Amino acid sequence: MSAPVLELRGVTKAFGEREVLRGIDLTVAEHEAVALIGASGSGKSTLLRCVDLLEEIDDGDVLLDGEVITDPAVEAVAVRRRLGYVFQAYNLFPHMGALQNVMIGERYAHGAKKADAEERGRALLARFGLAGREDGRPDNLSGGEQQRVAIARAFAGAPRALLLDEVTSALDPELVGEVLAAVRDLKAEGMTMVIATHEMGFAREVADQVAFLHAGRILELGPPAQVLEHPQRDETRRFLGRLLEAGRI
Amino acid sequence: MTETAAIAASERRLEREAAKRRRARRGAAIAALSSVIVIGGLAALVLTSPGWPEVRETFFNWGEFTNAFPEVLDGFWLDVKVFLGVEAAVLVIALVLALVRISNTPGLFPLRLLTTVFVDVSRGIPTVLLVYLIGFGVPALQIVQPAPSPVLLGAIALTISYSGYVSEVYRAGIRSVHRGQHDAALAVGLTHAQAMRLVVLPQGIRRVAPPLLNDFVALQKDVALISIIGPQEAFRVAQIYQGENFNFTPLIAAALLYLAVTVPMARIVDRMGGPEGAVR
Numbered sequence: 001m002s003a004p005v006l007e008l009r010g011v012t013k014a015f016g017e018r019e020v021l022r023g024i025d026l027t028v029a030e031h032e033a034v035a036l037i038g039a040s041g042s043g044k045s046t047l048l049r050c051v052d053l054l055e056e057i058d059d060g061d062v063l064l065d066g067e068v069i070t071d072p073a074v075e076a077v078a079v080r081r082r083l084g085y086v087f088q089a090y091n092l093f094p095h096m097g098a099l100q101n102v103m104i105g106e107r108y109a110h111g112a113k114k115a116d117a118e119e120r121g122r123a124l125l126a127r128f129g130l131a132g133r134e135d136g137r138p139d140n141l142s143g144g145e146q147q148r149v150a151i152a153r154a155f156a157g158a159p160r161a162l163l164l165d166e167v168t169s170a171l172d173p174e175l176v177g178e179v180l181a182a183v184r185d186l187k188a189e190g191m192t193m194v195i196a197t198h199e200m201g202f203a204r205e206v207a208d209q210v211a212f213l214h215a216g217r218i219l220e221l222g223p224p225a226q227v228l229e230h231p232q233r234d235e236t237r238r239f240l241g242r243l244l245e246a247g248r249i
Numbered sequence: 250m251t252e253t254a255a256i257a258a259s260e261r262r263l264e265r266e267a268a269k270r271r272r273a274r275r276g277a278a279i280a281a282l283s284s285v286i287v288i289g290g291l292a293a294l295v296l297t298s299p300g301w302p303e304v305r306e307t308f309f310n311w312g313e314f315t316n317a318f319p320e321v322l323d324g325f326w327l328d329v330k331v332f333l334g335v336e337a338a339v340l341v342i343a344l345v346l347a348l349v350r351i352s353n354t355p356g357l358f359p360l361r362l363l364t365t366v367f368v369d370v371s372r373g374i375p376t377v378l379l380v381y382l383i384g385f386g387v388p389a390l391q392i393v394q395p396a397p398s399p400v401l402l403g404a405i406a407l408t409i410s411y412s413g414y415v416s417e418v419y420r421a422g423i424r425s426v427h428r429g430q431h432d433a434a435l436a437v438g439l440t441h442a443q444a445m446r447l448v449v450l451p452q453g454i455r456r457v458a459p460p461l462l463n464d465f466v467a468l469q470k471d472v473a474l475i476s477i478i479g480p481q482e483a484f485r486v487a488q489i490y491q492g493e494n495f496n497f498t499p500l501i502a503a504a505l506l507y508l509a510v511t512v513p514m515a516r517i518v519d520r521m522g523g524p525e526g527a528v529r
Contacts, residue, residue, distance in 0.1 A: 049432075052436055054432055054435060054436065076435075077435075077438065077439075077440050080435055080436060080437075080438050081438035083436075084436075085433075085436035087429060087432070087433060087436075089429060091429040091430060091432065091433035092433070093430065093433070093434075093448055093452075094452065095451050095452055095455065104437060104439070104447065105437030105438050105439070108438075108439055108443050108447065109437060109438030109439050109443075110438065153437060154436070154437070156437075157437065157438055
C-alpha cells in the first residue's frame, strides 16, 4: 500500500506559554477527506497552518507523501507548492481581479506561461460557477463568490491535498451552500482534503473520517456515523450537545 | 382606505421635501453672507491700512513683475529639475531603506542598524542645516576634485532629508497590510520576496499614496533651501532682483510659481484621500 498523503506524528505547537497542539497523530490517505471538528480555540486552524508550514512546529513531524516536511532543512516554499490552503476570511488579493488571483500561483510559483495559466484560470473559474467574473475585484464579489475564487486559487496549483480552514464561517447563511457545493465537487473528484469545519451536516456527508479536537488533542477519530452519532467521550457529547442547542446540526 | 393612506404619506413627503429645501437655502445664504463678511473684512483691513499704498508699490508692482518674471521663471526651472531628480531618488532610496528595516534576515542586521540610525539622524536635523552642512562640508573634504556643483550638493542634502521621512511612510504602508495577505501569498507557493513584491507592496504603497504625495508637496517648496549655498533658483533670483531694485514684487512672482505647482498637487492628494480612496 502506498504511503498516506499526509501523516502527523506527535505534532506539538505552543504560542509562548499556551500549548495549542499537544501531540497530534493523524493519517490522511489518498482521496480521503478528514473533517476536524471542535470548539473555537481547540487547535483546528493551528493544525492546518502547521501542515502548510505557515507555523513552525515545536515537536513531532509532518509527512507529505512519506517525506518529512517539518525538517528545518526542507524548503518550505517547495512544500507549500504541493499543498493548497483556503482561509476562513478568503484572503484574496484585493488589488487583483478574480482571474489574476487564481493565476498568480501558477505564474510565479509554478512558472507557467502566462497564456497557459490564464487558460487554466478561466477554466477553473468557470468550473466553480464564476464564468464572467474574471475581472471582478474581490470587493465587488459576494462572500460566496470570493470563497469560491479562493478555492479555485488553492486548487490551481494541482495540490496533493487541500487544507480548508472553516471556509464557510465568515459567510452569510444563504451563501454557505454554494461554497459547500464546490468542496463536495472536489471531493467527488478524489481530492485529498483536511477540512476544519463547524458544519456537522457537511462533515457527515463529505468526510471519510471525523477527528474531534479538544484542548490540543484528538480525543476521538472515526467514521462520521460513529463520532457524530455515537460519541464515546463526554467532551465530544458535550460539544455536539452545544451545537444541537445552537441549531447547528 | 389605502388611498387616503397613500395621499397622507405623500403629503408628509412634500412637507419634508419643502423643509429640506428651506434648510438648504438657509445654509447657502449663511455661507454666502459669512464669506462676504470675512473676505470683505480682511480686504478692507489690508486696503485701508496706513502702509497699503507703500506695500502695493513695493510688493505688487505690475511693471516690476513683468520685468522680473522671465528671470524668476528661468530660476524656477532649476527648482523643477532639482525637484524631479530628488523625488525620483527619494522614491527609490526610501523604499530600499523601508525594506531593509522590515526585513528579519540575520545577515542584514548591521545594515538594519545603519538604516535605523540614518532615518533617525536624517529626520532629526533641520533640512536647512543639512543643506548648509553638506553644501560647505563636502567640498571642504576635497574627496572629489573639482568639488561637485552646489546644485548637486543641495540635491543630495534634500534627498537625505526626505528619504528618512518617506521611508517611514512606506514602512507604515507595508505594515498596514494584513498578515493574512502574506500568508495567502505563501500558501499559493510564492517566496517571501515574491509575496512582498506582488502582494504586500502594491497594497501598502497604494494605501500611503496620499501621504507620499503630501511629502512631495513639501519637498517642492523645500527646494528653495538650496539657494543658501548659491544656486540661482527662483527664490534666489527674486532676492537678488529685490536687492538691486528695492522692490519685493519678484518674490511674489516666485511665490505664484510655487503655488502653480503645489496647489494642483495638493488637489490630487485631496482626491486620493476622498471617500472613494479611503474605502480600501
